[in-house]
Amino acid sequence: xxxxxxxxxxxxxxxxxxxxxxxxxxxxxxxxxxxxxxxxxxxxxxxxxxxxxxxxxxxxxxxxxxxxxxxxxxxxxxxxxxxxxxxxxxxxxxxxxxxxxxxxxxxxxxxxxxxxxxxxxxxxxxxxxxxxxxxxxxxxxxxxxxxxxxxxxxxxxxxxxxxxxxxxxxxxxxxxxxxxxxxxxxxxxxxxxxxxxxxxxxxxxxxxxxxxxxxxxxxxxxxxxxxxxxxxxxxxxxxxxxxxxxxxxxxxxxxxxxxxxxxxxxxxxxxxxxxxxxxxxxxxxxxxxxxxxxxxxxxxxxxxxxxxxxxxxxxxxxxxxxxxxxxxxxxxxxxxxxxxxxxxxxxxxxxxxxxxxxxxxxxxxxxxxxxxxxxxxxxxxxxxxxxxxxxxxxxxxxxxxxxxxxxxxxxxxxxxxxxxxxxxxxxxx
Amino acid sequence: xxxxxxxxxxxxxxxxxxxxxxxxxxxxxxxxxxxxxxxxxxxxxxxxxxxxxxxxxxxxxxxxxxxxxxxxxxxxxxxxxxxxxxxxxxxxxxxxxxxxxxxxxxxxxxxxxxxxxxxxxxxxxxxxxxxxxxxxxxxxxxxxxxxxxxxxxxxxxxxxxxxxxxxxxxxxxxxxxxxxxxxxxxxxxxxxxxxxxxxxxxxxxxxxxxxxxxxxxxxxxxxxxxxxxxxxxxxxxxxxxxxxxxxxxxxxxxxxxxxx
Numbered sequence: 001x002x003x004x005x006x007x008x009x010x011x012x013x014x015x016x017x018x019x020x021x022x023x024x025x026x027x028x029x030x031x032x033x034x035x036x037x038x039x040x041x042x043x044x045x046x047x048x049x050x051x052x053x054x055x056x057x058x059x060x061x062x063x064x065x066x067x068x069x070x071x072x073x074x075x076x077x078x079x080x081x082x083x084x085x086x087x088x089x090x091x092x093x094x095x096x097x098x099x100x101x102x103x104x105x106x107x108x109x110x111x112x113x114x115x116x117x118x119x120x121x122x123x124x125x126x127x128x129x130x131x132x133x134x135x136x137x138x139x140x141x142x143x144x145x146x147x148x149x150x151x152x153x154x155x156x157x158x159x160x161x162x163x164x165x166x167x168x169x170x171x172x173x174x175x176x177x178x179x180x181x182x183x184x185x186x187x188x189x190x191x192x193x194x195x196x197x198x199x200x201x202x203x204x205x206x207x208x209x210x211x212x213x214x215x216x217x218x219x220x221x222x223x224x225x226x227x228x229x230x231x232x233x234x235x236x237x238x239x240x241x242x243x244x245x246x247x248x249x250x251x252x253x254x255x256x257x258x259x260x261x262x263x264x265x266x267x268x269x270x271x272x273x274x275x276x277x278x279x280x281x282x283x284x285x286x287x288x289x290x291x292x293x294x295x296x297x298x299x300x301x302x303x304x305x306x307x308x309x310x311x312x313x314x315x316x317x318x319x320x321x322x323x324x325x326x327x328x329x330x331x332x333x334x335x336x337x338x339x340x341x342x343x344x345x346x347x348x349x350x351x352x353x354x355x356x357x358x359x360x361x362x363x364x365x366x367x368x369x370x371x372x373x374x375x376x377x378x379x380x381x382x383x384x385x386x387x388x389x390x391x392x393x394x395x396x397x398x399x400x401x402x403x404x405x406x407x408x409x410x411x412x413x414x415x416x417x418x419x420x421x422x423x424x425x426x427x428x429x
Numbered sequence: 430x431x432x433x434x435x436x437x438x439x440x441x442x443x444x445x446x447x448x449x450x451x452x453x454x455x456x457x458x459x460x461x462x463x464x465x466x467x468x469x470x471x472x473x474x475x476x477x478x479x480x481x482x483x484x485x486x487x488x489x490x491x492x493x494x495x496x497x498x499x500x501x502x503x504x505x506x507x508x509x510x511x512x513x514x515x516x517x518x519x520x521x522x523x524x525x526x527x528x529x530x531x532x533x534x535x536x537x538x539x540x541x542x543x544x545x546x547x548x549x550x551x552x553x554x555x556x557x558x559x560x561x562x563x564x565x566x567x568x569x570x571x572x573x574x575x576x577x578x579x580x581x582x583x584x585x586x587x588x589x590x591x592x593x594x595x596x597x598x599x600x601x602x603x604x605x606x607x608x609x610x611x612x613x614x615x616x617x618x619x620x621x622x623x624x625x626x627x628x629x630x631x632x633x634x635x636x637x638x639x640x641x642x643x644x645x646x647x648x649x650x651x652x653x654x655x656x657x658x659x660x661x662x663x664x665x666x667x668x669x670x671x672x673x674x675x676x677x678x679x680x681x682x683x684x685x686x687x688x689x
Contacts, residue, residue: 129620138618145621146463147443154443154461234622 038086046091051122057112058082064106064114069345070099072370073363078106078114091123095362098124098134102229102350103309108341117229117314120350124231133231140354141232144239148221149187150354159217161189161196165203171217178251181206181213181285184266186259187222188388194395195388201417202258202282208420209289213256219246223257225265225310230351237273240265244275255279258413260310260387261349267315281311283320283386283412290327295419298330303415304380305333306371306394307343308387321386324412328419334378344371348389368397376403386412430484430580432475433540435531435557436503438462438493438520439550453649457520462495464502467546473612474576475544476507482580484541485509489534491518491527497633504627505619511631512538516638524552528560529641536565537636540604542585547572547608558608568601571608 013024047056060079068077076099081089084096091097100120107115127133128141143152162169172179183202189195206213221239228236247255255277257263266279303325311317318340325333338344347367352359360366372394375383383394394409410418440446440455441463447456475486488503489512490496500511514530535543543562548555555571562569575588583603590596590610601607664671679685 128618129622131618131620133618135615141621142618145624152443156444232621234620234625238621238625 039088040086042088042090043082043085046085046119046123049122049126051118054113054115055082055085055119058114059112061111063109063111067105067109067342069101069103069105069347069367069370070363073365073367074099076100078110078116082114092127093132095358097127098137098351098355099359099362100350101309101345101347101352101367103345104313105309105342105345108313121229121231121233124229124351125233126231128231134355134358136357137230137351137354140351141227141230141235144222144224144227144232145235148239149191150222150227151187151191153191155218155221158185158190158220159215161185161191161199162203162215164196165200167203167207169203170214172214172250172252173217173219175214178253179212179214180252181211181254181256182247182250182252183213183215184223184255184257184259184262185215185220186257186262186388188392189258190220192388192392194391198258198388198391198411198414201411201414204417205286205293205413205420208294209286209292211285214252216246221246223259223262223265225261225269226349226351226353228265228269229349230354236265236269240270240273244270244273247275247277253278254285256282256285258282258386258388258411260308260315261389264310264314281315281317281320281386283311283324284317286413286416287320287323290324290416293327293416293420295329296422297419299328299415299419300330301382301415302332302334302378302380303382303384304336304375304378305339305384305412306336306346306375306390307340308385308390309343309345309349311387312343313341321384321412324416325384328415331415331419334380336374336378338374344374346371346385346387346390346393348387348393353389353393366393366397366400368393369401372397372401372403372407376401376407381407382415383407383409384412384415385409430478430482430541430578431487431539432478432484433487433489433535433538433543434468434472434475434503434508435527435543435545435561436468436472436488436490436496436499437465437522437527437546437549437557438490438496438499439465440521442550448652448654452651452653454652455521460520462493462520464499465546465549467548467609469546469616470612471544471546471609472503472506472508473614473616474609476617477613478542478544478576478578479507482578487512487538487540489514489531489538491522491530491638492516492635493518493520493522500633501624501627501631502619504631505623506617510634512634512636514638515635518638521551523646524549524556524560525646526641528557528564530638532561532564533639534636535561541583542578542603543567543606544576544609545606547610555608558606562606565604565606567604567606569606569608570599570601572610573599573607574609574611575613576607576609 015022046052062079065071065077065079070076085091100116102117104117140150144150148155185199189199224236224239263281266277345367391409398407441461444461447459449456479486486508487510488508492513492515504511514534545558558571573587573589577586584600585605586600588596664674
């Protein structure tokens, strides 16, 4: 009987076991499988990092691939990342490292708990520390470090939006008394043109509800949760210490922010640094009070709502934004196919907000463009949002997808404000 | 090789510039300061040269607002020492005073090469490297890029770009002062965690500035925003009429030699 020597296994052409003749093929199960041939170096580099461990747990089921927003515009998804890393891709130098928006939809469906919200920041932190992050991202980090906001706007102008609010917006340091609500405006509502309009609508809404509120004014600094997810943990820690010290100077019962990323940090990260804050997203503050808003007109809009990843999936809040929308007279809410737990991502999270040019070279279209097309397909004429990143991303995407005139983008608080304003004073177009 | 990079703070233009009441300078209360960007180029070039040849990079600057943060950032990027020259300095110190304060410090530090930013927003003529070299009695080349060092021969080679696509390759004996126009690569990023670590651990050295005689440098009598001298005038009418008006205007202003 002939034998084949292969690797360490001696394979017989056939063998008789208990009277049954078996071919030599059965031996092959003892051969070295191809998977053993992979060089584990690059995978080990990731899984050996604190936070990177779970990449090694992937068993390639592929559930994430169907829900990963980046995979819809490229070849991505955690399964593919694992597969690429195992077969030689160095995540530390590959552009793939920067495309994940930490939207968390993969983690929702993953049976093994492969957690990109931990893996990506852990690897990025190493790369940021080596100075090899994409320059546009470094610019956002430097701006934040220097000016307290990633837009590179002067700290002195942080409260300039209040001048056009039409109502007084007190600064907590000048009140010299406890206040019910500290309104943590965050950067895009403080500086971005469309964000400022939402901040002003918020101030008017708080006034209509008779809420005792104040802002931090020039003392407010970026919460940096997105910089953290993008790998600048040092920046996050620096500002966390400063923000905790600032907030610690004042007495308030509620900390309210419009930014789901800031909300996420206050709720889930700040306790690690010793601060337990009574934080709510603005939709959570307003939802129980919306019946008392003095609506004066109907808004005849068909509205579809985009769930922010860091409000919905990361923090489980899906109802408050919808309660607000449904309370507006005349307004009809249409859901997109991908909503709530399966909501698509605007592309701004995890540093995506500052990686537009970089990502454009690696994706077939922007995530915001995908989402805008989906919103248009519902027949909605308004895309409602409640995250400060989204207005600018989606308004750009409306233009670049040729949907100007078909869809407008509004923050929920702008819609509330509009419904409380007589028609002569405001126009949606 | 010891490389020294002078660092200078300049107004951050993210804030609007306003004039002081006397109209002789900027309103200092409305200013924030940042590192002169050419100095950042010089620092990057110094760090690259250090990576090639070893040695140390020393940053030095006058005690002006916010300069400590710039020192810490420079150390986080890889500078070995930071020397703060203390004294009573105007935050917008002029190059003559800066060179006078800096020269004795440079002379005391066994420096082989000074890499200075070629110019600053308030020193467009790039006087600092020239004045510093003059006070030290060292050779000086300014507006340079493409720096190469030969530590054995104690020579620095560099390029100076002229108009018309002409490039000069120059060399100078060390020690010398170079006015750096551009580093070989974009200035590096300093991770914030490293800056924070540096702020906790690094010590800034301090040297008191030696008193220097005032050289009678110029005083600013008036600082003002550019005043519009005239406005564009649009010519109306058809093309022939526009041409006639244009020729007439040129003749009227004495810009035509041929009488129309």
